Amino acid sequence: MGFSGAGMEEEYYGSRDVQEDVFGGANTIQKMMDVEAALAWAECEVGLVPEQYAGEIQKKCSVELLDEAVYAEARRTTGHPLMGMLRAYKAICSKEAGEYIHYGATTQDISDTALILQLREAWDIVEDKTRRLRKILAGKAREYRSLVMIGRTNDQQAMPITLGFKISTWIDELDRCLERMAQGRERIFVGQFAGAVGTMASLEQNGPRVQKLLFERLNLAAPKISWFATRDRLAEFTFDLAMICGAVGRMGNEVYNEQRSEVNELAEGYAQGKVGSSTMPHKRNPFLPGRLAGRGRIAGTLVMRAMQCLENTNERDCRTLCIEPYHLKEICCLADGTLDIALELFGQMEVHEDQIGHNLEILQGLIYSEALMMRLAEVYGRMEAHELVYELAMAAIGQKRQLKELALADSRVTAHLTEEELENLMRPEHYTGLAEHFVDQVAGTA
Structure with missing residues (x-):
């Protein structure tokens, strides 16, 4: 019968919601078609495309209608990243309507705008999961608001804090991540429509009006000028998601260290049957915290790739376009999968209160x-x-x-x-300073 290996392939960084739903091939092509259909509608509004043809282009705007063989053949013979979609889309429309697909546009108008639509979908998923994680952590911070534990500096015992205080520092960092996401929406989710070199020469005086209608249709902001060669928005996108991974990575690293046998204050939740080691039956290894810590480090390398895309030549540069899709998909999947792990870990994290009390006495006052x-x-x-x-x-x-x-x-x-x-x-509860006040300030009181 043989061994197929079915089910062995892990999703990209464990991403389920983003990898296939957002960056799967069907959605990638659909987003390009969405932009083309919205463009035909906008051009119809200004009188550039007859209404019946614009209507047909919109009606046929479904990846499910495309002939994949037509798409693959056009992609193969042209060697062009967009021509497969354009020819397959044209093939399902009447000859007359098909001639108005991609009217006045250039490839990067469509690919950049479609990419922005995908990134927004991923952003929404990541933001929602970040808020869900914050809610879990806030509940934990309030629950352990007054549980005194040892605070450590430079990995050495220092002075008492509360567990709620420690968790509140995690929440505060997440809050800044969410603030950056809120502020970044306006800057990042901007469409692209400017023609071959960004001057709208193909549409002339109709260009600005078409652009405005196009982006209103897609619910995107309009740029003041083309951004074919200026990729700072996408670098900011990468950085914002990397910061979330880094923040969550720090939380994972804390649990990883505090699950050490000598400390044993926090731990990944255990269920009967869960195995820590293939050779040491007693082990309960901190796999989830370790994965979070590792992913926080990976995120930093993706920021470096994004920064490399800031240097472009002249008005357009395809070399950048050969790099960006990879690290953008990777950071989205990384953030999505990392947050899934965090939601699991902190939803069932063990708090060993007896050991926390014991550790307060180790240094004999x-x-x-x-x-x-x-x-x-x-x-x-x-x-x-x-x-x-x-x-x-x-x-x-x-x-x-x-x-x-x-x-x-x-x-x-x-x-x-x-x-x-x-x-x-020398009572630990008498020297936690304003720890409880800070918990209330960050996590709330209810």
């Missing part, structure tokens, strides 16, 4: 060194208090003793603090 220093600074001044507590802290580390124990044995401390005051000073 050293995490309260700043609290003690700031209290003694009221008496000795900040610099002298730092020297005093530094001396106690280094002794505690060297002798493997509790900071509180050494502080109570030092008259410079006990002259100003009772044992009860020192005890209260």
Whole structure:
């Protein structure tokens, strides 16, 4: 019977919604046909295309009606990226109507505008999933608003924070991603219709009116001037989606690190039957967090490709067009698949509260060194208090003793603090600063 390998192929970066629905061959051709049909309608409105022919072009605007053999043969014989669609589209229209397809346009008018329509579809999907992820994280931040855990700097235990505070920093970063998306819509989703070198020479005085009607029909903004050789909008698009991948990658990296056996505070959700290792049966590996972290790094390489497309020669340059479609599809699929993983991970993330409490005690009170220093600074001044507590802290580390124990044995401390005051000073919930306030400010209170 043999082995077919069916089902082994993973979607592009795990993208389901974007890869096939947006960048599948049928939708790619359909978007080109949509632009051609809208162009015929706009030109009909200004009297350039007879109404009956414009109507037929719009009526036949469906990729399902095309003869794929006609398309493939035209693509093969012409070696031109658009001629396959144009000839196949013309073949399903009357001879007279077919002559008005692509009237006054150049290839890049159609390909750029169709690409923008595809990118907008992908953008909408990514934006929706980003908002859904934010909602999940906001719920987690509120749930763990007051759960005290250790904050770390440079991978070392530092001072107490709350888990809600940590998650709120993730949300705040996502909010800026969403702000960039909102601001970018106006700049990025702009159509292209300007003719061979961008001057609208083929339509002359009718050009601006046709352009306006065309883009109104497609719900796109109109550019002030052609952008055949200026690709900053597409670089911005790539950057905005890469920033989302990077933000989510940071979240994944946090969980990846905190799932370490020695830390064990957060973890990818576990279900019976889930296998972490083929040779070590005990392993629960952080696969989902690791994939997020890796994808955040991949995103940065796609920004580099987008930047390479900013340098073009003269009024049009096909070399850029040989690069752009690949990294644009890739960043869209990457963002889509990455967000799917994030939604799964954070929807069922484990929070190990007992281990979080245990980890607060590992340094035997050293995490309260700043609290003690700031209290003694009221008496000795900040610099002298730092020297005093530094001396106690280094002794505690060297002798493997509790900071509180050494502080109570030092008259410079006990002259100003009772044992009860020192005890209260060294409670983790008493030194989380305004962590809960910041949770409320970012994640809300309900």
